[in-house]
Amino acid sequence: MASANVSIGPSRARSPITIHDEFECALEGKALLNSPHFNKGSAFTVEERRIFKLDGLLPTAVHSLEQQTKRAYEQYRSYDAPIAQNQFLQSLRDQNEVLFYRLISDHLKEMLSVIYTPTEGDAIEKYSHLFRRPEGCFLDIEHIDDVDDVVASCAHPDDIDYIVVTDGEEILGIGDQGVGSIGISTAKLALMTLCAGIHPNRTLGVTLDCGTDNQALLDDELYLGLRRSRVRGEQYDKFVDTFVKAVQEHYPKAFLHFEDFGLTNARRLLDIYRPQLPCFNDDIQGTGAVTLAAILSAVWVCKMELKDVRMLIYGAGSAGTGIADQVRDAMVQIGGLTKEDASKRIWLVDKPGILVSSLGDKLTTGQQPYVRPDDEFHDIDHRDLAQVIRKVKPHVLIGTSTHAGGFTETVVREMARHVDAPIIFPLSNPTRLVEARPGDIFTWSDGRALIATGSPFEPVEFGGRRYVVAECNNAIVYPGIGLGCVLSRASTLTDAMLISAVHALAAQSPALQNADSGLLPDVADVRRISMTIACAVIKTAVEEGVATAQGVPADDRELEEWVMGQMWDPVYRTLKKVDAASASRDAQGKVGSKSSQ
Numbered sequence: 001m002a003s004a005n006v007s008i009g010p011s012r013a014r015s016p017i018t019i020h021d022e023f024e025c026a027l028e029g030k031a032l033l034n035s036p037h038f039n040k041g042s043a044f045t046v047e048e049r050r051i052f053k054l055d056g057l058l059p060t061a062v063h064s065l066e067q068q069t070k071r072a073y074e075q076y077r078s079y080d081a082p083i084a085q086n087q088f089l090q091s092l093r094d095q096n097e098v099l100f101y102r103l104i105s106d107h108l109k110e111m112l113s114v115i116y117t118p119t120e121g122d123a124i125e126k127y128s129h130l131f132r133r134p135e136g137c138f139l140d141i142e143h144i145d146d147v148d149d150v151v152a153s154c155a156h157p158d159d160i161d162y163i164v165v166t167d168g169e170e171i172l173g174i175g176d177q178g179v180g181s182i183g184i185s186t187a188k189l190a191l192m193t194l195c196a197g198i199h200p201n202r203t204l205g206v207t208l209d210c211g212t213d214n215q216a217l218l219d220d221e222l223y224l225g226l227r228r229s230r231v232r233g234e235q236y237d238k239f240v241d242t243f244v245k246a247v248q249e250h251y252p253k254a255f256l257h258f259e260d261f262g263l264t265n266a267r268r269l270l271d272i273y274r275p276q277l278p279c280f281n282d283d284i285q286g287t288g289a290v291t292l293a294a295i296l297s298a299v300w301v302c303k304m305e306l307k308d309v310r311m312l313i314y315g316a317g318s319a320g321t322g323i324a325d326q327v328r329d330a331m332v333q334i335g336g337l338t339k340e341d342a343s344k345r346i347w348l349v350d351k352p353g354i355l356v357s358s359l360g361d362k363l364t365t366g367q368q369p370y371v372r373p374d375d376e377f378h379d380i381d382h383r384d385l386a387q388v389i390r391k392v393k394p395h396v397l398i399g400t401s402t403h404a405g406g407f408t409e410t411v412v413r414e415m416a417r418h419v420d421a422p423i424i425f426p427l428s429n430p431t432r433l434v435e436a437r438p439g440d441i442f443t444w445s446d447g448r449a450l451i452a453t454g455s456p457f458e459p460v461e462f463g464g465r466r467y468v469v470a471e472c473n474n475a476i477v478y479p480g481i482g483l484g485c486v487l488s489r490a491s492t493l494t495d496a497m498l499i500s501a502v503h504a505l506a507a508q509s510p511a512l513q514n515a516d517s518g519l520l521p522d523v524a525d526v527r528r529i530s531m532t533i534a535c536a537v538i539k540t541a542v543e544e545g546v547a548t549a550q551g552v553p554a555d556d557r558e559l560e561e562w563v564m565g566q567m568w569d570p571v572y573r574t575l576k577k578v579d580a581a582s583a584s585r586d587a588q589g590k591v592g593s594k595s596s597q
């Protein structure tokens with residue numbers, strides 16, 4: 001049930017996390033070819049074919065991983081539609097994991113948008129129609145008594161390093177996707193492997209199926225999830241708690257990543273579980289971290305100081321308030337402001353307009369620190385974003401609203417009237433929900449805007465200038481944070497560790513060299529970025545006394561080598577045949593190895 005069907009034996013489970021030498025396999029014949037973890041397809045050597053009873057099951061020629069990658073790329077290119085490319089890659093993942101990761105690593109820039117946002121969003125919406133083979137762990141709120149057993153059966157104790165869990169209520173910007181949400185857990189995990197080298201078989205993607213309020217899914221005869229409206233309240237809390245307790249019991253060293261929970265649960269669950277186990281909410285903390293890094297480099301380009309920035313956030317949900325908190329805390333830490341003064345430099349706008357105190361209990365916990373007195377806005381229409389901007393004169397405008405086109409020409413022009421270089425980040429995903437397209441923002445601001453987006457966009461041009469639009473997506477930061485927490489075996493992820501990650505990322509911004517070359521480093525370079533972030537996170541974890549791993553090097557160069565040495569690479573390893581009878585539980589049944597590849 002792990003993201004692939006193999007776990008590894010306790011004897012070699014811990015360190016190093018990735019084993020680079022030969023590994024044991026008890027499978028043979030067709031069963032071996034059907035195991036994505038062990039399968040090498042046409043790359044099985046003549047000797048391996050003999051030992052593992054593959055003679056006659058493969059065409060004669062023995063090909064290298066490079067040749068296989070070339071063939072797979074040709075096949076990939078034969079599909080035009082991104083969703084068909086996504087499904088091709090999914091099927092490759094089901095067949096041959098090394099080849100899947102190798103192909104995407106070689107073409108990361110081209111394929112990231114196909115396995116992640118925006119195309120994975122389409123695949124999630126169509127999950128019950130595209131379904132062929134299950135991947136990940138499905139937990140059913142109506143069978144809460146089974147949760148512990150199901151979680152325990154996913155892998156050997158201690159054999160999971162990283163878990164992504166969702167309840168499917170707020171997937172990307174496309175809302176409640178019910179059981180199809182498993183696709184976000186497995187996509188985030190694929191990125192964990194690609195971008196941070198976490199071993200694919202030491203990960204677990206989970207969906208907590210609580211029903212769905214998406215009527216189209218409930219009406220769809222092919223829908224594969226629990227066909228009922230979402231369970232909420234006490235039963236929901238008990239379900240989540242049973243799952244978290246099972247994780248703590250069976251995978252005590254794993255890091256738990258919450259993804260795409262709904263607005264009423266995301267922050268509440270983070271507050272409950274953060275003191276209890278190493279965990280993190282990507283939409284709140286990951287988005288906060290990557291956006292702060294992009295703001296720091298924009299502020300550097302504008303020759304401003306962070307403490308002087310006025311920021312307006314449009315869409316004050318998990319991501320919006322996560323960004324607000326991260327920027328506020330940095331204004332305190334870096335700028336020396338009090339928390340109260342820092343909060344006053346941030347304005348939140350949501351469906352009711354600017355958030356003011358008379359909204360009372362309609363405000364969420366995350367919104368409350370940023371609420372303004374009503375009389376501050378008595379002279380304008382609260383709901384009109386352009387009027388709010390005229391009043392606030394923000395330097396930074398963030399979109400996390402899912403309101404496609406919410407940053408109109410009037411809004412952008414109003415913003416550009418008050419500041420020399422408006423910093424505008426329409427971060428909503430997928431692409432079709434972006435608050436404004438970068439080309440329009442650039443034109444409406446006469447080429448003065450500094451832009452970053454949640455989904456990838458091509459560079460934009462204005463007056464002969466070519467401006468690289470940074471992809472400000474938590475995907476560029478959470479893999480490094482996760483890798484740092486996993487390798488240091490951090491007992492918790494502290495605020496200081498998050499800030500270290502932000503600085504490590506911001507320091508790699510191309511805009512520090514050339515203002516037009518992007519506020520954040522390119523995703524194509526994400527493995528090196530993740531390594532740097534992980535080192536920063538580990539160092540701070542050690543300083544803060546929350547690192548529990550043994551032997552973490554103190555020297556910077558040695559630490560980098562230590563981190564890189566434990567990152568998994570998609571290359572074939574030699575298989576060593578073991579006898580099924582004497583092999584581990586893995587080798588006898590659903591899985592087949594005593595050690596990770």
Ligand SMILES: NC(=O)C1=CN([C@@H]2O[C@H](COP(=O)(O)OP(=O)(O)OC[C@H]3O[C@@H](n4cnc5c(N)ncnc54)[C@H](O)[C@@H]3O)[C@@H](O)[C@H]2O)C=CC1
Nearest residue numbers: 172173315316317318319350351401403428429454473474
């Ligand atoms: N670039 C990145 O790394 C990330 C981007 N996002 C994107 O941000 C968006 C929001 O995600 P979450 O915060 O997780 O969702 P959420 O549901 O927690 O928050 C969305 C907020 O926007 C508000 N909103 C909706 N329509 C609005 C409108 N017309 N005007 C003003 N406010 C409006 C909602 O009331 C809610 O408070 C999604 O599109 C998501 O894909 C989320 C996380 C990371």
Ligand SMILES: CC(=O)C(=O)O
Nearest residue numbers: 172173283429473474
């Ligand atoms: C990127 C991400 O986590 C989201 O859009 O929800």
Ligand SMILES: [Mg+2]
Nearest residue numbers: 172259260283
């Ligand atoms: Mg998300």
